[in-house]
Amino acid sequence: YEQPRAIKDTYRGRLLADQGLIRMAGIDLNMEKFLNANRIIIVACGTSWHAGLVAEYIFEDLARIPVEVEYASEFRYRNPVITDKDVLIAISQSGETADTLAAIKLAKEKGAFVFGVCNVVGSSIARESDAGAYTHAGPEIGVASTKAFTTQITVLTLMALKLAKAKGVFSESRYHEYLCELETIPGKVEKSLESNTLIEIIADVYKDSTNCLYLGRGYNFPVALEGALKLKEISYIHAEGYPAAEMKHGPIALIDEHMPVFVIATKKGHYEKVVSNIQEIKSRKGKIIAIVTEGDEQVKDLADHVIEVPETLESLTPLLTTIPLQLISYHIAVMRGCNVDQPRNLAKSVTV
């Protein structure tokens, strides 16, 4: 529920949409590093890694800069090829995650420029980075990241826009349209939160599930992963996130009348393809809970439940589609008697 405020705090002061300005000292002072980079490597863990995956779509789609996204916990051990022409973006809510810190150390040794996206001011990752941008989410009390995710995406979107403009990939009008739309997001998150009562009813139907699938395409594939992670972390229900197009390569075998499938089916971005995935699930009697764009009729006729989010640009949809998935995990966890703030076996920052 703090997310409208957290997202606004993250862009406020940086985004002057009426003047077409994004102020980000960390990028402004190091623009050449980004513009001359061979590629951007994003490293992170957990939810922050999912934000990194969204950023891969944003940077490549908007700014046409090649991006690789790696689990910091793998990257640090696998002898990766890194040069002084690489820019490494490290994303971390706490700024203390040991694997992400180790990945930074490795990249710096090889001469890469390191940019940190952290929430905690003065944290180890913020200090070890050559430059960076804070997320301004405020303290994350619960172990499972929520507003950290949406504010990380907000910062990474601002970065991509700035670079798209500097590279001349974005026309003036597209750039302005984008900035103005970004300013509407906190209000649209507010609107998405209004589905809470409906989501509580849906949670009650699926609270005793033992397995769940989450599917999304494009920008919403990482949101599917994040939805599944939230359910695992706080409800202890086994959940898998997949790109919807991968369903036919394996997960479709799991679908029967006992399998709830959460599908992100917003109007922009592969809509018709997602609709055909939904039909495939329906014909196998899977239960479909779809996140759709306001006013959608087609999916409403096919799905068992639909949860609406307001319309926005395709690349901004993760900021809205994430909200109902966070809420569903929250309600299921509460109904199962789980401690949503302090899930078993998890620590807020993994420092070893």
Ligand code: F1P
């Ligand atoms: C990474 C992370 C979180 C997760 C949990 C354990 O933390 O995997 O995403 O919710 O808190 O750590 P961070 O590097 O973003 O602080």
